[in-house]
Amino acid sequence: MLLRNQVEWALHCCAVMVGMPAERFLATKVLAEFHEVPKEYLSKALQSLSQAGIIEGTLGPNGGYRLAKAPSEITFLDVVEAVEGRTSSFACTEIRRNNPCRPTRMRDPKPCAVARVMWEADAAWRKTLRGVRLSDLAKTLESDIPAELAAKNTEWLLARS
Amino acid sequence: MLLRNQVEWALHCCAVMVGMPAERFLATKVLAEFHEVPKEYLSKALQSLSQAGIIEGTLGPNGGYRLAKAPSEITFLDVVEAVEGRTSSFACTEIRRNNPCRPTRMRDPKPCAVARVMWEADAAWRKTLRGVRLSDLAKTLESDIPAELAAKNTEWLLARS
DNA sequence: CGGTTACGGATACTTCGTATCCTTAAACCA
DNA sequence: TGGTTTAAGGATACGAAGTATCCGTAACCG
Numbered sequence: 001m002l003l004r005n006q007v008e009w010a011l012h013c014c015a016v017m018v019g020m021p022a023e024r025f026l027a028t029k030v031l032a033e034f035h036e037v038p039k040e041y042l043s044k045a046l047q048s049l050s051q052a053g054i055i056e057g058t059l060g061p062n063g064g065y066r067l068a069k070a071p072s073e074i075t076f077l078d079v080v081e082a083v084e085g086r087t088s089s090f091a092c093t094e095i096r097r098n099n100p101c102r103p104t105r106m107r108d109p110k111p112c113a114v115a116r117v118m119w120e121a122d123a124a125w126r127k128t129l130r131g132v133r134l135s136d137l138a139k140t141l142e143s144d145i146p147a148e149l150a151a152k153n154t155e156w157l158l159a160r161s
Numbered sequence: 162m163l164l165r166n167q168v169e170w171a172l173h174c175c176a177v178m179v180g181m182p183a184e185r186f187l188a189t190k191v192l193a194e195f196h197e198v199p200k201e202y203l204s205k206a207l208q209s210l211s212q213a214g215i216i217e218g219t220l221g222p223n224g225g226y227r228l229a230k231a232p233s234e235i236t237f238l239d240v241v242e243a244v245e246g247r248t249s250s251f252a253c254t255e256i257r258r259n260n261p262c263r264p265t266r267m268r269d270p271k272p273c274a275v276a277r278v279m280w281e282a283d284a285a286w287r288k289t290l291r292g293v294r295l296s297d298l299a300k301t302l303e304s305d306i307p308a309e310l311a312a313k314n315t316e317w318l319l320a321r322s
Numbered sequence: 323c324g325g326t327t328a329c330g331g332a333t334a335c336t337t338c339g340t341a342t343c344c345t346t347a348a349a350c351c352a
Numbered sequence: 353t354g355g356t357t358t359a360a361g362g363a364t365a366c367g368a369a370g371t372a373t374c375c376g377t378a379a380c381c382g
Contacts, residue, residue, distance in 0.1 A: 001164050002369095003251050003279075004339065011275045012256050027358070036259035041341050047360065060349030063358045076278055089250070090164050095173050098197035101313040113301045114172045117237055118164075121289035125250075128282035140274045152262040163338095165370065188327070202372050208329065221380025224327045 006045040006083045009037055013046065014079055017055065018071045018138040019154055025057075025064035030160045034153075045083050052082035064161050071134035077126055089125070090118035167206040167244045170198055174207065175240055178216065179232045179299040180315055186218075186225035191321045195314075206244050213243035225322050232299055238290035250286070251279035 013031050020026065028046055032039035046065055049055045056068040067074065092115035096102070110116070142150075174192050181187065189207055193200035207226055210216045217229040228235065253276035257263075271277070303311075 001162055001245055001250050002248075002339095003162050005252070005254065006339090007251070007279075008254060008256060008275065011279075015275065025358095029358085034260060035256050037256070038341060040343075043359075044341095044361090050359085057359050058349075059347080059358050059360090061351070061357045063349070065359085076282075084162055087163075089162050090168070091166070093166065093169060095169060095196050095198070099195060099314065101310060101317050103310075106310075110305060113298060113305050114169065114176060116301075117290070117293050117298070118168075118172075121237075121286045124289040125282045125286040128285040129278070132278050137274060137278070140277075144271060144274055149262060149264075149267075153260065156262050163370095167370090186327095190327085199372060201374075204328080205330095205372095211328085218328050219380075220327050220329090220378075222326045222382075224380070226328085 001089060003080070003084055006041075006048075007080055009035060009042055010045045010049055010079050010083050011076070013042075013065075014049070014054070014067070014074070014134055015137055015141060016153070016157065017065070017067050018134050019141075019150060020066065020157070023066065024158060024161065025062065025066050026157055026161045027064035030064070030157055033160075034157060048083045049079065052078065054078055054082055062161065067134075071138055074134040075130050076132045076134075076137075077129035080129055088119055088122045090115065090122060092118075162250060164241070164245055167202075167209075168241055170196060170203055171206045171210055171240050171244050172237070174203075174226075175210070175215070175228070175235070175295055176298055176302060177314070177318065178226070178228050179295050180302075180311060181227065181318070184227065185319060185322065186223065186227050187318055187322045188225035191225070191318055194321075195318060209244045210240065213239065215239055215243055223322065228295075232295035235295040236291050237293045237295075237298075238287055240295075241290055249280055249283045251276065251283060253279075 012035060013026075016031065016034065017026060028043050029039050031046070032042045035042075046055065046057070050057050050065065050068075053068055054074055055065045057063070057065045092112050094112065096108075096112055111119075173196060174187075177192065177195065178187060189204050190200050192207070193203045196203075207216065207218070211218050211226065211229075214229055215235055216226045218224070218226045253273050255273065257269075257273055272280075
């Protein structure tokens, strides 16, 4: 049970975009070089974010992506679900119905007890991710990364977009 | 990001074993037929549970598996981790080190901010699973499943083990 | 001794994530 | 206007991991 590496890429791209001046676009090529990941494949992740309304893209020279909303309006869950999907990590196959002792016409008022627990855990996972916004991440990074490096990053990225 | 179907099987097998009289073993073949899943493959999941000390197996006729501990001493997390593993759902590849602006010799006092959030969510997931014991599941099933059917199940399973 | 079972290794099959390529359409620029 | 740059998205190949089966071995029982 492992998340796609695109999830990591998408989150780091968002982290980078938070630090950009508003209205500035970052090209896929530049984001790919900055993170040293394959451009074409990263593009798929960014397309997912775009479709989800998290970022917006524009064409032509100086084109690329930027955040489509305020960083305080974008949660980790938004990003994760955009690339990983919204389906639970646990898929209930209703194995209980295979029980040979079970009357054929028996109905199930409630979902399977095992699935209920697993879905509850999945909900807790999502709740945690929903509780952290991109603005929170920006603040954390501010204390994690030296201001000098942050400035360099911004300069490097904007110079090529 | 989907859990193995063996996780579902393992949990349902545990649910069945909770209802058995102590010291009685259930054969893999019988558990497989009861759930209509491939016997050889289910066997792998049960082996994982056995190695984790959750169930214990014995050889020969009338052999099979039974719980190795009291149901109150076995959590969902124990079962899930036994078959799915203990590694986090998020793998941090330290993508931040690929940053071309970054000084080569720079050290990271803390783990990546993105990873910290993702791991926190993973911890919340595991915490929920750790909070539910097999004895809780048994109690839930008691109210979910008609006593009549539960008795039939036990009879069916023991008659073939 | 012969049959039954857990156990574990080896091996295919299938699905899905990873990655690349190519075409199209839109935006910009000369 | 025409050429360049970029996102968008379809098609395809590759590899890893999950799924599934088969076989040989060792232990247990009648």
